[in-house]
Amino acid sequence: MLENEKKLIILAKKGNEDAFVNLFQSHYSFLYKYLLKLTLNEETSSDLAQETMLKCYEKLNSFNGDSKFSTWLIAIASRLYIDQLRKQKRETNWINQTKVALSRQLIWKAKSQGIEWSDTFTDFNNLEAEFRIPILLRHYYGYTYEEIGELLQIRPGTVKSRVHNGIKKLRKEWTFHDE
Template identity: 55%
Template sequence: MDQLDEKELIIQAKNGKDIAFTKLFQLNHSFLYQYLLKLTFNADLTEDLVQETMLKAYINLQQFQGNAKFSTWLISIASRLFIDYQRQKIRENRKMQEAGEEALRKMKWEMSLHGHEWSDYLELFAKLEPDFKMPILLRHYYGYTYSEVAKILKIKEGTVKSRVHNGLKKIRKEWD
């Protein structure tokens, strides 16, 4: 599509012709999708961001001045949406980390109230990712066999063994 055809579609879309905006969307969808996919490496997130970009473009179409190509304007909208998504993800991760630290403090307090000792091993265990914690806890604290743990967690027995091994290895490494 040449520049004149695109400008005509933009004028029509600005005048309220949804079919013209639909045509602009169709012409730019693949380009926008590929750009966002390379940023996110996540097809579902990419599709969400494409839809959100086109919605913002539709709502703010009157603000498009035509100084650049329509695709360039879409890329700028998509880029800002992606940056906003990244910031939101960072905030959510920070909140989750703070909640985990608060829960750990409460656990330590509860254990000390009941006369239990909070050991350095327990501290290191608490810092493990859940994928490692669950198999270790089920295997070494509750005494389930590897095959029972595999059935409980719905993963392969070899995966259970490697997670137990690697989790304990992480604890030993930190302890040293």
């Protein structure tokens, strides 16, 4: 560890804000580049770098100097990134479980009311929202492509494309089920 860096760490541990700012500035570029290589996303890298430096600020007194300061930052950043991935996975699982539960409720409700339920609707619900919304607005509610474009703030051509591609995905799924 550089002598200047040691002094900055000691001063920062004593509460010297300028010393911490200097540490932050001298390591930010290195940290950001590491995170950029890890995440392949500029915004995520920037957010994680800021979060890492905040965690570093909170836990600075636990840094004992056994490793380089940059190594300690990388360890914090890596753990934060892994935590973020776990959180995203939990959220995705929760969303998928909620979709399944809601679909089951709708099927049960439809059957209990004597409404015929088709697998088509289940397949439709599995489409991404970018396809499902324009198809629903166009073919169930009868909106024009222009009206849907205004509602979703996208061009009518984009609406047509999404409707077409969504229906194409559904047909592909139906063909798969029929085989």
